[in-house]
Amino acid sequence: MNVAYYPGCVAKGGAPELYRSVKLILEPLGITPTELFDAACTGAGVLTERNPLLADALNGRTFAMAEKRGMPIMTICSTCTGTMLACNERLQDAGYRGRVNELLAPEKYEYQGTTQIKHLLWILVEGVGLERVRALVRRPLSGLRVAPFYGCYLVRPSALVSADHPDRDTYLEQLVAALGGEPVEYESARKCCGFPVITMNRDAGLRMTGRNIEDAKSHGADVMVTPCPLCHLNLDGQQHEAARALGVPLGVPILHLPQLIGLAFGFTPRQLGMSHHLVRPGAVLERYAESATV
Amino acid sequence: MEVKLSVQRCHPDARPASWWQDYTVDVPEHATVLDALLAVRDDQDETLTLRCSCRSHICGSCTMRINGRSTLGCKTKLDAARARLREGEPIRIQPAGNMAVIKDLAVNLEGFFDKVKAVTPYLQPTGPEPEREYIVPNEAMLTVREAMACILCGACVSACNSLEAEPRFLGPAALAKAWRFTEDPRDGRDAERLEFLSSVPGGIWDCTHCFACVEVCPKDVRPMERILELRRRSMEAGFTDNNGSRHSQAFLDTISRSGRLDETRVAMRSVRGPSELLEWTPVGVKSFLRGKVPLRHKPIPGALRVKAIFAAAEAQGRRDSKRGAR
Secondary structure, X not given: OEEEEEOOOHHHOOOHHHXXXXXXXXXXXXXXXXXXXXXXXXXXXXXXXXXXXXXXXHHHHHHHHHHHHOOOEEEOOHHHHHHHHHHHHHOOOHHHHHHHHHHHHHHOOOOOOOOOEEEHHHHHHHHHOHHHHHHHOOOOOOOOEEEEOOOHHHOOOHHHHOOOOOOHHHHHHHHHHHOOOEEOOOXXXXXXXXXXXXXXOHHHHHHHHHHHHHHHHHOOOOEEEEOOHHHHHHHOOOHHHHHHHHOOOOOOOEEEHHHHHHXXXXXXXXXXXXXXXXXXXXXHHHHHOOOOOO | OEEEEEEEEEOOOOOOOEEEEEEEEEOOOOOEHHHHHHHHHHHOOOOOOOOOOOOOOOOOOOEEEEOOEEEEHHHOEHHHHHOOOOOOOOEEEEEOOOOOEEXXXXXXXXXXXXXXXXXXXXXXXXXXXXXXXXXXXXXXXXXXXXXXXXXXXXXXXXXXXXXXXXXXXXXXXXXXXXXXHXXXXXOOXXXXXXXXXXXXXXXXXXXXXXXXXXXXXXXXXXXXXXXXXXXXXXXXXOOOOOHHHHHHXXXXXXXXXXXXXXXXXXXXHHOOXXXXXXXXXXXXXXXXXXXXXXXXXXXXXXXXXXXXXXXXXXXXXXXXXXXXXX
């Protein structure tokens, strides 16, 4: 499957392990990425808030790049996905699209409105298929209790995200099971990680992060998995501070989605870049330290 | 049709104060969750406490959480409530979130209304009073009307992720109400309202942008979108001495410069002065040591072309807002 790969800013900045682990798993999955090196940031909703036309122009430019290649866009970030979906929805209006295309004209881009936006998670379930994923598992995650953490924009607003695929809010659980792990059910799986307010109201952002992790842990999670690097920045990067703020021990390793898949495919935590994490993979992932790829 | 309900009961004087109670009730197929609860109360357990009045999603009294989702009991058909349950699994009913429970499904709404009152939820015209009524153009009221549809049911507050972590947050209902008055052409206190909303603890910058309120609002008020608009308007009005505005501006600047987000620069520019920066130092140092802080922020190849789009879109935005002002 050919996809126009949009890694987003964080995978090439604060979460290099995400970029690296995606690279490792795409080939066995039969996904051939063409990276959109020249695509700009989606604006993560912040630009939309400031100037919707500007955000739509930057994203329209990216959509046009994919359209030209006749490929769907593959994202690896919940926030990028949500922002793009909302922009793409506005760009379905031909009149408005015309205004945006005027801004893209100097570069000779003209978006027709046909590009599909899909998170890697959606491609795995809807395109590749969980049967094929299951067949690629070299080392089932037996006994590993994995708490899914979606990130808001992969589940809300449902009118935009899941109108045609009502089960998208269960894909992580399905995937964890397909990899041989045990999905943990807990209330916070679809809540906000606290990242968007972390610079505005640090205490509140830490409380959100801490409580989500505490909830997962109290339901028996060994690790959490997220398809959003911004969630990762908070759940992993701020976990120590969150634990201190709440006065509870946490210490739950947070895995990016492709890292969890990579473990099941036989790659080691080291190969998957987990040494970049602030919370070390620890004892729970020790048995994955030897590579099992064939 | 037989329906299983599992209700989270609560009585502050009981021990334990909260427990789950299961009921099986026979109701017509077209019934709502509220109908089923009323049938329980009428025929099986008169101690079950809940609020309701109109039964047709107008009064906003029967807000509750059904299978974890904040909504109106009278707007939720049993079929819909059972659609995603496993065979034999009961419908889970809980009181609204983010509000103290008085008993069972009745919650204390005082704090909710205090916050609505805090945004001065009435028109404050300035200038000379017209001889007769205020005349407003229809178009101006079309958008305002969307937020006027609010029935103050509190479903958005019940679902709000920010409120769970920041009890001072004014919350989606009150802020959508505030937006409604800043949009109303008859109101003359926009600047005061925006200043208050952008500077008060728990104001517009405490929204975490999670879409929970948009998702659950039974009247499609889309509170979060109103809050984001209040942010934009408050920045345009010059109320920018807050971390939210600083974050927004830093975000805009780094993308304008390189086409990509520079997280480190944005984080550093978002905080208020050296003391706040100090709070961030341990995370910053650890992240650096783990190779999470790129030494050089690399622009995208077309950074200059992106910059040109910024300039053109911002000029267009200025023209639009001038046209809007006229």
